[in-house]
Structures are given as structure tokens and as C-alpha cells.
Amino acid sequence: MAGAVLWTRTLQPPARPVLPDGCTDLIWSGGRLLVAGPDTRPQSVEGMPPGTALVGLRFAPGQGPAVFGVPARELRDRRVPLADLWPAGRVRELTERLAAAGAPGSAAGVGRLLEETAAARLREGTGEDGRTAAVAAGLARGRPVAEVARAVALGERQLHRLSLDAFGYGPKTLARVLRLVRALDLARSGMPYAQVAAHAGYADQAHLAREVKLLAGAPMGVLLAPG
Template structure:
């Protein structure tokens, strides 16, 4: 079972993946009672999930440790445990700012938070120590930690604005990379460099991921692949399939 809720002040979604067994579901129900209004359920394997690229980065609690899941350029298989997993998925371009580091250095890998922020961890995360063993405890640790990072990092609106410009779900039709570069007054070379710093890869790859995600959203609510492909700007359904194969195999 998978559930998530929007946390607007963090520009993130809090998500919980719970194995399909009674004791974990009871713990998830306890989280619901604490007024976290989750959306519709989605079924995940209790031990293995396919993580598809979405242009985002996450903080995840596993075995009482906070990990950074860098932006994935292609799909990967995540082998979880029998315990619930809790994470914060940040909007594109947000988490690298909170960590004051380059998304390119974290792309396609999982890194302990302490390895990136060093001595700041004790100052930011003390309030959550000893509470990460439960779903509720892990959620509070993540929210407290992300809140502490947010308080210390000035937010640059440019990465989020660029992601919106390249995303057909936010800007219909989505801008091309050339159009986005012109709007932000960057040369193509500057835009590639900044995009790698902000998202972990270049603007063309980000646009490709965002368009495929937009088509996937439409297919998930019942549109045909042909209709979804046309609506988000693919030449045809075959074009959508080619992008899909290149991203998830």
C-alpha cells in the first residue's frame, strides 16, 4: 500500500509505502489519525518496487537512517524490507538547494544525509532522534529535518520555474529547451550547466522525463496511449513507446 500527502511549505510530498500485512497497516492507520490526509492507495510489492524517473529527489528513512535518493535518469529496482518505508519527495530543483549541493553529484545513487550535510545533522535533526522506528516517528523526523534545512537555505525560484516551463502539466504546451533558454536569458550551454546542478541532468532529459510522466498520468486515469501521446505533444504512440523504453527498459 502506498499513500502520500502534499506538504506545501516544504514543496514536497510525504509518502509512506507499507507492506501488505496487518501490523504495518495498523501503524499506517495511526499515521492517518494524526491528520495526514493521504490520497488514493496504490499497490506496491512489499519487497521490490520499480522506481521510475520523475525529475525529483527524496529524503527516505530506512533502518532509522535518513538517505538522499538522487534524481534517477532511468528506472531502477528498489529492494525494500518488510517494514514500512517513509519518504519526502521534493519538487524538481528544491532538495539540492536545501542541501546546498549539486544535484549532479547525487544523481542515480542513494547517499546518507550525514555524508552530505556533515555537522549540520546534529543541529537540524536532534528533535527526531529515537522516533524513527515507527511510521509516525519516521515521518516526524523527516518533516523536522526538512523544516530545519528549509529555515537555513534561501530558496532560488529559478529551478522550479524552469521545471514548470518544461512540464506540459504546468505549461501547456511545454516550452522547448530553446524557448526556455531564451525566456530565462541563458545560452544553451548555461542552461545545460545549471540544469545539471539543479536537477542532476540536462534540460532535454528533464523535459523527456516530464513529458513521459504527463502521458503516464493520463494513461493511469483511463486515456488510451494514442490519446495520451497526442495530448502531451508526442508525434504518435510509437514515439511515446520509444521514450518509455529508453527510460524504463
């Protein structure tokens, strides 16, 4: 499925929070299917014991609603059982197939089923709104909201409503989240923080530090610390 990324994780102490990235995830763990909505703050995993294995399919910003059948704003900052969104019989059948594919550590078989299921949902529905990818791309490049709205032939209020439904939050918040993702990627590559700020679109290093603390809940140095 274009734009979706399969991932695996086995929780080990210290428990690192999940940071906002604008994405929505379908997660298989412990025999359960969960949907992780788009976040505006770090999400703790401390309720899960060490050794918990997870396999997930991460949907690019704006893809989630077409797969899960609900506006992204209804999932913002939430973790929801898939059975709350899809018919119980369909979730039960998928759960049985995933269990038969092996433990969560068997990422290949589990991931393939998750991808097939998501692709089938897209074929059944109305598909993605073609404007959402353009909006996300424009905001990720640091374009002003008004310019992005014009590029997709919408007024700013219309863009705000589209963004709430597609991404879970308005375009300004989405832009901040995508900028954070870029900043973290640059910092992980070893780039000095002052250069990270400039390349990611912050006014200066102090602005970078404030935004990282607000959205990620900790200073950059803590987020990048090994362990």
C-alpha cells in the same frame, strides 16, 4: 514546505522499481536516513526485504540542492546516506529524534520532523534559485529549450549548467522525464495510449512506447499492471 510531498511505502512483492520523476527524496527507513537523487533510469528496490517500511519527503525538481547542500548532478542515479552530505552530529541528532517519534510506520510524526528539518535547511542557506521553478514549469508544458532559456534570461549553455546543478541533468533530459511522468499519470487515469501520446507531447504512440521503455525500463502495460 511548498512543493514537497510526504509519502509512505511498505514494500510488498513483486518489488516494483522506482521510476524517474525529476525529484529528490529524503527517506527514513530502518533507522537510517538516505537521500535518493534524481534518476535517469528505474531504480530497483530488490535489496530491501518485503515488509520494509519507508517514509519519505519528496522535493520538487530543483529543490534538492538547497536542502542537501550539493549540486543535484552529484546525486544523479545515486542513493546516499544523509551523513555523507550533512555534518555527522546533525544527522545523529535527527536520527535520534526520528527514532523517538516512532517506527517508520508512524508517518505523521516522522513526516513532520522531515518537513521541519528541510524547512530549517532552506532558512539557513541561500534558498532556491527562483529560475529553477520557471525552467521546470516551462519544460513540463513542452516548451522548446531555447524558449525556456529566453524566459529566464539565459543562453542555452547557461541553462544547461543551471539544469545540471538544479535538476541533475540537462534540460532536454528533464523534459523527457517530466513528459514520462505526465504520460504515466494520464495512462493510470484510463486514457487510451494514443490519446496519452497526443496529450503528453509525443509524436505518436510508437514514440511514447519507445520513450517509456528507455526511461522506465518496461512497456507501459507492465508498468500499469496491478499487483
